[in-house]
Amino acid sequence: MTTRLIPLDQLRFGHEADPPINARRVGRDDGIAELAASIGAHGLQTPLKVKESHDKDGVVGIFVGTGNRRLAALRLLVEQSQMAVSDPVECTEFDATVDAKEAALAEQINRIDLHPADEYVEFRELADAGMSELSIASRFGIDPKRVKRILALGRLSSVVIDWWRQQEQSNEVFGAVCAFTLAPSLDDQEKLFKKLLKQGDVRAWAVKRALGADNPQAARNIKIAGLEAYKAAGGQMTTDLFGDNHVITDPDIAEKVAEEKIAATIAGLKAEGWSWVSMGADLGYYWEHSWKREKAGDGKATADEKKQIKKLEKTVAKTGDAGCAEELAALQKAIAGRQWTPDQLSKAGAVVKIGHHGDLEVCRAVVKPQAEKKTHSTGAPKEKGPPTISNALHQRLSGQATLAVRQALQQEPRVGLVALLAGFMTHRRMHANSPVRVYHEGFAKKHGEDKESFASVFARLSDMTDQELFAVAAGCAAEAVHMERPHNGRMPFDADAAPLAASIRPDLLAVALQETFDAADYFGGASKPFVVQAIREAINDEEARKADKMKKADLTAFALANVPQTGWLPPELRAPTYSGPGKVPEIGDHDPAEHDPDFDEVDEEEDEFEDA
Template identity: 80%
Template sequence: MTSRVIPLDQLRFGHEAEPPINARRVGRDDSIAELAASIAAHGLQTPLKVKEGHDSDGVVGVFVGTGNRRLAALRLLVEQGQTAPDAPIECGEFDISVDAREAALAEQIHRVEFHPADEYIEFRELADHGLDETAIATRFGIDPKRVKRILALGRLSPVIIEWWRGEAQSNEVFATVCAFTLAPSIEDQEKLFKKLEKQRDLRAWAVKDALGAGNQKAARHIKIAGLEAYKAAGGHMTTDLFGDNHVIADPDIAEKVAEEKIAAVITGLKAEGWSWVSMGADLDYYWEHGWKREKAGDGKATADEKKLIKKLEKAAAKNTAGAAAELASLQKSIADRQWTPDQLGKSGAVVKIGHHGDVDIVRGVVKPQAEKKAASASGAPKEKGPPTISNALHQRLSAQATLAVRQALKQEPHVGLVALLAGFFVHRHLHTDSPVRVYHDGFGKTHSQEKESFASVFARLMDMTDEELFQVAADCAAEAVHMERGHIGRPPFDADAAPLAAAIDADHLTLALAENFDTADYFGGASKPFVIAAIREALNDDEARKAEKLKKAELTAFALANVPQTGWLPPELRAPTYSGPGAIPALAEAPPTEPDPDFDEIEGFEDEDEMEDA
């Protein structure tokens, strides 16, 4: 191959030639910025390969056969002012006896990809020799967050790196490798690796579980108090660089600082002068959607006050002297501009804690008894409105409208799906005027903090594609699942639930069941015969006979250490697609339909309107 130097502005992309000589069609523009940064820092490491030719208009030029992404990166450097438009570029020429397009294809086919482990170790070497994370990010055009991930993987134990190299590349293997970065030291990594390898359970969730990652309760407490407050109190946490399964080393400290944060918030609200302050969880369910709220005035915190509030909140979280008092005083002065003395006297403030630990304050909430008392005290006569038709006639007309909409909607499948989804979203609230009412009776049903109108949800969903709508429908169906059973005669995977479970991807369902199976609760709570039966199914008869001689505490510890990694699940969790140790229970004939004792039913009301009126 001969070589020569060609000005950059004379080079053209291979796919512009006639016929094209560039084999790559997909990914031509991928990661160009990163490649440009690398070329700017390290120079052009591999010459371009070119061939003279012409384009579809007959214009003669020099076209790049291999190295078109490098050409795109060089042009980007010109746009950024880092390279001259006519900068000399070293290029190799295809042998005239070889078809350039065929040669470019051969080079792409026989290229061997760099194993990720080798790449990350090289980056680690750069860091070990003094190149900090910022410099690596700049010189290679890599996002700083990704640099942290790369270095964490590059610093893994050589034992894990070698295992990684020997495994077929897959998302599952990579997830397992990433999970080991949560271990506090290489020694801990190797110890856990050897244990799980012996148990043949090198799965990401098993690694995380062994390291204590994913403590959602502790994570919620830290979200309430703030990470800085947790650390200031002496708490430690290993951050999950690849997700949110952080290892929280001191859950007791997390709970303590969360309680202190909530107490400080309540103290601040009381200082504002509200007639009462309460946690949302301590109030009647209907307070959020049924109780009246006073409207705040125009008083708002200024930009400087907002900055000061954040500063004081951080200081108060660190127990800085006087910070909490100053914060309460500032919040009261701002509140005084927003709320009148009359409003403060007849309404209160509610502290809401979200599922993930978000703290929200709702001010101006009026309790129903206070509202009635104020109305009776006024003694003002009610004004008569315009004449109306009777309630009975109104009901009959609305029924006729309902039947008409049903009839028309059957001819509009897309609109019908949108209406179904919109109705599902908005009918989380009993006090709704949604024309489509889809009830939320799934297990552990929750209620969104913000109420959205049917019209707004309908408009949002109408803009979605069919694929997006079907995904939303799947999400709605998932939220409506309810398989909780109150007595042993009704297994979760009964004759009705079995077809649904069988239709779900077996791997997805098995993984979900394993992740949600509380092993400590089961083996600690089940009687000795059940634990021994599990050991017999998961391990063997010999181990079961040995286990019979153990005391309950020893038996529980042995089961926890040896059974879960086999994939064993109790019969109650064995779906039709279960493939672990033990047989799948045979389905009994479905019993006659009877009222579900696990379902909250209020007798005497035919619909929600009657419930509300009551």
């Protein structure tokens, strides 16, 4: 085989030949920058294979049959002033007796890529020999963040790496291997691997669960407080280089700093002068939709003030310095005074809202609705029906049901996927009976922040195992659960929502409903007959007869002290799997509009809000 040195500017791509002599059509430009960096650092390791094309007047051009990506990388080095266009390039020629296109195809087909395990071990040996991560990144054209991942995989226990080499390459196998990087030592990796292999469950989620990387509450708390505050308080963690499943060693510290962050936020809002400050979770679900908000003036914080606030917040979170806390409160009050009038501050309040993943958001100038006023229509008196709770209390209870189903559904991956698909296939604008309402806007934050691109989400989800995808689907379904009922003619667990609730593990849903039920709000807001009935169902008839003679304040206190611990829940919160005192309400097949004259209007308003 003849070897020649040919000036770079005389070489042309194989697909420019007539007919083309290279097989690759897809991915011609992929990874060219990385390849150029490697050639620049190590030289051209494999000569280009070329074929001369002639006509009656002589040579038409020299075309590359195999090595077109290398040719593109060499041209990039010229653009980067690392080569000259006239520099010679080592090339070999195709045998004149062989069809160049066929030979190029054969070479591509018979080439076997290096197994990732072998590749990463080689990189690890370079690092062990003294090459820094930055040098590896620059000499091989690899992103520094990816170098950290490569070296973490290359440093895995040989037991895990040998198993990896023996498996058929797949996203599931790669995910499991990545999960082992969360183990604190090679010994821990090997012990866990042998245990899971014996159980026949070497999967990413099993590895993460065994290593403690499945604590969403701790992760949420760290998101609320900030990683710096967690570490400053002495918290330790092993960072997940391949995702967000960090191993949080000190969940108690995470909870503590989150509580401190929330308390500091509330204190700051009170210092601004609002008439009340509350957590969003304490107000029920519907406040975001229907409660009015005052409009702010133009006196917003300047860029310098925002920096100062961030600096003071960080100092207070780390040290608890009283002087800094006072300075922060004074600054926040001054800004609020420019932005809001005294009348607005006295009339409205502020809500601290925490998202599922720990995103902390403050909503200012929220105006609570006035207490419902009883109105009587003129004309003939209507026949008095059975007593009912107020629409406002019914709405709050249905909001609590919504939050409970959301909480439980996140722990039911398969049910979550089914609910997500059912919601997508059935939800429609107006008459929105579906308890899972799937909208097209996605789950990005509002207020101008960009949503994650489809390509980014698709790539991220493609790397997940089936079990992980189920979990994502459950999270999406939970975000979309909507069982809010503004009028008491329709129960939260109606004919549409009941099958969803019945599919969730009873213990999960029972715990979630007990946690979200606001007993003080219910017994304080419901009329006397409902409180007495609760005592009758939860305790006995005798105690109910005694309670019926109490004044409302004493009755409420007695109910709070004796009813919740029995597992009793109001009928509005009794899912089909409810097992506490009292009967589960019968579910009839009905049109919600028959019981709720404002049904269409309410759902249209909610849809418009979601689209906003």
